[in-house]
Amino acid sequence: xxxxxxxxxxxxxxxxxxxPKILNRRDAVVKVTKTAICGSDLHLYNGLIPTMESxxxxxxxxMGEVVECGPDVKKLKSGDRVVVAFPIACGSCFFCEKDLxxxxxxxxxxxxxxxxxFGQSPAxxxxxxxxxxxxxxxxxxxxxxxxxxxxxIKIPEGTPDEKVLFLSDIFPTGYMAAENCSxxxxxxxxxxxxxxxxxxxxxxxxxxxxxRVIGIDRFPExxxxxxxxxxxxxxxxxxxxxxxxxxxxxxxxMGPDACIDAVGMEAHLSGLQxxxxxxxQAMMFESDRPHVFRQAIMACRKGGTVSVAGVYGGFDxxxxxxxxxxxxxxxxxxQTHVQHYMQPLLERIQNDEIDPSFVITHRMPxxxxxxxxxxxxxxxxxxVKVVLTP
Amino acid sequence: xxxxxFRQGEDDRSxxxxxxxxxxxxxxxxxSMRSSTPGSRRDPWQQNRExxxxxxxxxxxxxxxSIGLGMTELVAPGTIARITGMNGNRGLIRALGVREIAQGVxxxxxxKPVGWLWxxxxxxxIDLAVLGKAAAxxxxxxxxxxxxxxxxxxxxxxxFKSSQQLTRVADLIEDxxxxxxxxxxxxxxxxxxxxxxxxxxxxxxxxxxxxxxxxVTSEKRSRWVAKGPAGKRVRxxxxxxxxxxxxxxxxxxxxxxxxxNSGSVRFEAAPGARGTxxxxxxxxxxxxxxxxxxxxxxxxxxxxxxxxxxxxRLKQLMEAGExxxxxxxxxxxxxxxSWKYDYAGRxxxxxx
Numbered sequence: 115x116x117x118x119x120x121x122x123x124x125x126x127x128x129x130x131x132x133x134p135k136i137l138n139r140r141d142a143v144v145k146v147t148k149t150a151i152c153g154s155d156l157h158l159y160n161g162l163i164p165t166m167e168s169x170x171x172x173x174x175x176x177m178g179e180v181v182e183c184g185p186d187v188k189k190l191k192s193g194d195r196v197v198v199a200f201p202i203a204c205g206s207c208f209f210c211e212k213d214l215x216x217x218x219x220x221x222x223x224x225x226x227x228x229x230x231x232f233g234q235s236p237a238x239x240x241x242x243x244x245x246x247x248x249x250x251x252x253x254x255x256x257x258x259x260x261x262x263x264x265x266x267i268k269i270p271e272g273t274p275d276e277k278v279l280f281l282s283d284i285f286p287t288g289y290m291a292a293e294n295c296s297x298x299x300x301x302x303x304x305x306x307x308x309x310x311x312x313x314x315x316x317x318x319x320x321x322x323x324x325x326r327v328i329g330i331d332r333f334p335e336x337x338x339x340x341x342x343x344x345x346x347x348x349x350x351x352x353x354x355x356x357x358x359x360x361x362x363x364x365x366x367x368m369g370p371d372a373c374i375d376a377v378g379m380e381a382h383l384s385g386l387q388x389x390x391x392x393x394x395q396a397m398m399f400e401s402d403r404p405h406v407f408r409q410a411i412m413a414c415r416k417g418g419t420v421s422v423a424g425v426y427g428g429f430d431x432x433x434x435x436x437x438x439x440x441x442x443x444x445x446x447x448x449q450t451h452v453q454h455y456m457q458p459l460l461e462r463i464q465n466d467e468i469d470p471s472f473v474i475t476h477r478m479p480x481x482x483x484x485x486x487x488x489x490x491x492x493x494x495x496x497x498v499k500v501v502l503t504p
Numbered sequence: 505x506x507x508x509x510f511r512q513g514e515d516d517r518s519x520x521x522x523x524x525x526x527x528x529x530x531x532x533x534x535x536s537m538r539s540s541t542p543g544s545r546r547d548p549w550q551q552n553r554e555x556x557x558x559x560x561x562x563x564x565x566x567x568x569x570s571i572g573l574g575m576t577e578l579v580a581p582g583t584i585a586r587i588t589g590m591n592g593n594r595g596l597i598r599a600l601g602v603r604e605i606a607q608g609v610x611x612x613x614x615x616k617p618v619g620w621l622w623x624x625x626x627x628x629x630i631d632l633a634v635l636g637k638a639a640a641x642x643x644x645x646x647x648x649x650x651x652x653x654x655x656x657x658x659x660x661x662x663x664f665k666s667s668q669q670l671t672r673v674a675d676l677i678e679d680x681x682x683x684x685x686x687x688x689x690x691x692x693x694x695x696x697x698x699x700x701x702x703x704x705x706x707x708x709x710x711x712x713x714x715x716x717x718x719x720v721t722s723e724k725r726s727r728w729v730a731k732g733p734a735g736k737r738v739r740x741x742x743x744x745x746x747x748x749x750x751x752x753x754x755x756x757x758x759x760x761x762x763x764x765n766s767g768s769v770r771f772e773a774a775p776g777a778r779g780t781x782x783x784x785x786x787x788x789x790x791x792x793x794x795x796x797x798x799x800x801x802x803x804x805x806x807x808x809x810x811x812x813x814x815x816x817r818l819k820q821l822m823e824a825g826e827x828x829x830x831x832x833x834x835x836x837x838x839x840x841x842s843w844k845y846d847y848a849g850r851x852x853x854x855x856x
Contacts, residue, residue: 119836132834138826167845169837186825204824208692208778219692220824224846225816226809226853238828248846250833260828 116504117171117254118483123161124491126172126484134250134258139186142262144178144196148275149253151175151486151500152283153309154425157379158242159487162395163427165227165245172483173253174200174240175282177275180266181256189263196266198259199452200283201237202249205264216449221260222247231428236449253483255504267456276471276501277463280314285470286455288314288376291423292322294446295372302326304361304370304413305346306406308336310473310499311423312376316344317468319374328364330357332382335496343472353384361413369415378424381405394431404430411438422447473499480504559670563611563621566666570608570624577601589648590638600634603627621667628660685786685808689815692779693822695771699750701822702769705742711817711827714810725758738763763788782818786811809851 117131134143152175157163177197180190190196202222203215210218218237222228227245228235238260241251250258259265269278288311295303303319305312308331319327328348329340337349350360361370379402383391387405394400410420411434420443438445462468475498478486486500577584578601581594607627610620632653639649691698701707705726709715716737719727723744730738740761746754746768756766765788772781820827830846 115834117834117836121836127836129836131836134834135832137829137832140824140826165849167835167837169835171835202828204820204828206692206825207823208690211692220820221828223828223830224850226812226850230853244846244849248830250830250835254834258833261824 115255120170126487136184139184141184142259143182145181146178146504148279149176163243165243171250172241173251176252195269197281199265213454215451215453280470284310286452287450289318290450291315291374291421292318294421295419297322297324299323300325301371303372304328305374306330307377308340313344315374316346320345372419373410373414375406375422375424377406379426402430416441419444476500562666567608567611570604574601574604588652589645591643624663685811687811688783691819695750695780712814
């Protein structure tokens with residue numbers, strides 16, 4: 115089969131590889147019908163996630179048709195149309211029983227590696243480094259889905275692929291980021307990053323009752339999408355205006371009730387502080403560029419919530435813990451417990467509360483994945499989201 | 505060998521100890537078994553620990569003695585010269601004092617200062633030589649020199665004995681090549697389920713990678729086959745020495761095993777209805793020679809990691825019903841072998 119494989123920094127190629135097989139009794143194999151490039155795939159593309167190996171198959175946002183089931187798969191059968199959740203979860207450990215699927219205890223065969231980095235291992239992920247399982251990803255014609263009964267949702271006929279594909283990651287991720295803010299009626303929520311996750315965080319914050327939702331980015335087309343499609347009430351271009359000043363102005367000096375970081379480890383920032391983080395990251399003195407995280411803490415209202423959906427990888431510095439502590443903030447974060455959100459969010463899609471396909475700007479065949487990565491990274495052609503068809 | 509000699513007391517709920525009697529190189533197997541369990545139900549490791557504690561105490565006393573004597577030699581070399589009868593040469597006595605202090609500090613700075621303790625014996629010999637030279641000097645007080653020599657000879661015997669003892673117990677506890685591993689894991693299943701799985705030893709190869717098979721031959725006995733490098737196999741027979749349903753199982757290899765080994769597993773209901781805390785202790789002692797090397801390779805360079813991964817697999821099997829793998833999945837490599845990289849990565853992680 116054909117698959118998008120990672121060969122190093124800015125080197126993705128579509129190669130002919132072997133077909134996936136059933137390796138465990140609870141596995142299924144799906145024929146991928148749609149797959150997408152995630153913003154977090156760009157961290158891999160930029161070579162910032164350790165333990166990638168040359169030839170790894172990328173992709174953790176995919177859906178398709180079940181073509182084969184292992185003997186212990188109960189709920190699925192060949193021909194079923196499914197969306198696959200990006201965290202791999204067993205469904206029966208302490209965490210899965212609490213619906214904390216991305217913290218599954220039993221899905222990372224390389225847990226010892228992750229434990230060195232994180233203390234304990236989170237769930238295994240598709241196509242996201244060997245530290246997180248080393249599983250082959252879904253930017254391919256076929257993909258193996260471990261614990262298939264737990265990790266998939268069946269999609270009824272009549273709902274097009276593009277409407278449901280993002281149940282695999284970014285819609286639940288944006289939704290969880292908003293849900294983590296414990297939004298009360300009348301709340302103001304600021305969202306850093308108007309990429310696909312940011313768009314869904316904005317839309318979800320509105321759905322959950324926020325009065326005012328502020329999108330922060332530097333690309334006019336993304337800010338436009340935030341206000342036009344995701345229904346943000348305000349848009350702040352951080353290259354034109356100071357974010358802190360602007361947020362204080364909007365909230366009369368109180369600060370947003372909740373701040374969502376939908377950017378993560380590769381925040382852009384010009385000036386001295388940006389150069390400082392860039393240099394430290396390049397020299398591997400700091401694994402991330404946590405500028406947005408710092409700014410979110412500083413801007414957040416006293417007693418408010420900082421919700422982190424963007425991916426961070428390692429050890430960062432100059433985090434304003436003094437502000438965090440003295441203002442009594444709450445921090446909520448985590449990889450998304452996708453399995454927990456798929457059903458209710460599918461219902462919202464079916465009820466026409468939202469059509470997640472609004473973020474798609476580019477559609478191309480799987481063969482053009484390298485081009486997709488390149489334009490997505492460089493935000494060419496106003497790229498927000500790339501969907502690939504194998 | 506009657507098994508009762510190795511059974512732990514019923515009141516021993518600590519599970520801390522593992523009943524593997526360790527044999528000295530010079531002793532025949534039989535004798536070491538008996539000598540370490542002198543007609544009682546004592547845990548032989550307990551004896552070893554007591555010996556170790558005693559030897560360490562004595563070593564500390566000698567360390568402080570070294571510092572005390574060294575300080576005196578350094579501060580009042582004249583007095584020392586007079587007492588020992590070797591008049592003159594204060595510089596030499598001060599030098600001996602510096603040595604004594606260094607030895608004392610060395611001994612006190614380590615939990616098992618085998619080398620430093622032996623250095624005291626060496627130092628005693630030098631002291632005796634210095635005294636011998638002094639005796640030849642016309643200024644010396646022959647009677648006092650002889651008395652000092654006698655005292656130092658007594659000291660030498662004490663130093664030698666305690667060095668020997670410390671060497672032996674240090675070896676027994678750590679450097680005899682026996683491997684001790686303690687690991688625990690929490691499993692989200694009821695105690696009975698995990699106890700029953702473990703109690704049926706033939707299940708163990710499903711989670712213990714190095715085991716090829718375990719055949720249960722009777723109520724208490726079982727035959728174990730472990731995989732070795734290059735298709736070699738290591739076999740032994742084991743017997744259950746304790747079986748408290750849903751609480752604890754302990755076993756050990758029976759006499760004549762090529763790899764003396766023993767193990768125990770305890771099951772505790774985890775607080776908050778979180779399933780079961782499984783605590784495993786294993787001890788094995790690979791034999792000397794090429795077979796020993798094979799066994800060492802077999803158990804891996806990181807036996808802790810081996811047990812850790814075994815327990816992880818147990819957890820996966822009990823909770824998820826299978827042990828997840830990526831072995832055999834595709835990748836864009838000439839010959840896809842991600843799992844080899846993964847295997848190496850896990851080993852590497854353990855090294856830090």
